[in-house]
Amino acid sequence: MRAAFNKALLEIAKKDPRVYMILADIGYGEIEGFANAFPKRFINCGVAEQNMTGVACGVAMEGNIAITYSIANFPTLRCLEQIRNDVCYHKANVKIVIIGGGMAYGPLGISHHSTEDLAILRALPNMVVIAPCDIPEAIEATKAMMAYNGPVYYRCGYKKEPNVYDAPVKFTIGKANVIRDGKDATVIFTGTIGHNCKLAVEELAKKGIKCRLISMHTVKPIDVEAIKNAATQTGAIITVEEHNICGGLGSAVAEVLMDGGVGKVPFKRLALPDVNVSKIGSQKWLIEEYGLGVQHIAKAVKGILK
DSSP states (O other): OHHHHHHHHHHHHHHOTTEEEEESSOOTTTSHHHHHHOGGGEEEOOSOHHHHHHHHHHHHHTTOEEEEEEETTTTTGGGHHHIIIIIITTTOOEEEEEESOBTTTGGGOGGGOBOSHHHHHHTSTTOEEEOOOSHHHHHHHHHHHHHSOSOEEEEEOOSOOOOSOSSOOOOBTTBOEEEEOOSSEEEEEOGGGHHHHHHHHHHHHHTTOOEEEEEOOEEESOOHHHHHHHHHHSSOEEEEEEEESSSSHHHHHHHHHHHTTOTTSOEEEEEEOSSOOOOOSOHHHHHHHTTOSHHHHHHHHHHHHO
16 A cells, blocks of 8 residues: 555645655655655654654644654554644645554564544644545545645555455545445444455355445544434444544444434444564464454444444
């Protein structure tokens, strides 16, 4: 997915001279295309993410579009004060892109996990929060992000993520995509865990359980209408995210249900428990260990329908 993002960004930069890429000495193997094509619009700040964010804000305040780019939680949690005080307060046109959302860097441990980011970034005023699920969505999300004037957080996958979509997809910030329709229950996901959700819904369909499958690619602003429709048109709602259970997609959906007066629908959140992810292993193994595998999702749907 990161390769798809960088390719899409390069194509946009060829047409728009306002696009700058600002790094903290990371991303080699993917960012050379931009660096070689636009050396004057490529700034490497070294291993100094706080400074990277401040530079990006300055670049954006001069009328440009600045992209900060690094892995996992380094361009977010490490420089949260600069994002809050510089980028968000000034509504600067800065796009904060992380590579490897969730536990994509599993073998490197908790320092490289990004599992609290959705909660923290969506709490910042003026910040848009996007988490595409696969390559087709990532490409269109990049275009939408770059067309939007203001701060955006873009939670990108790492590599070799299987596609959820079989064809190019429409992407509108704040408008969820219904991938599959059904009346028995709704599975709402965000990010690359969507492939597991798709497989679970397909398995349930073979057993006569018809689920609506929704990609909530924009966690903020969230698609209120899609959530309300799921609550009134289907028998239950399950949210799935590769993120801590506190404050992420599940919490955002619960807020909509209660604020909208449709909170009586059976509802369950599937997410990482409120613990530090201290286990070490591949992303696929960790997802199973923490209860986000295909069978876990299918079991949760069947359980809530009982």
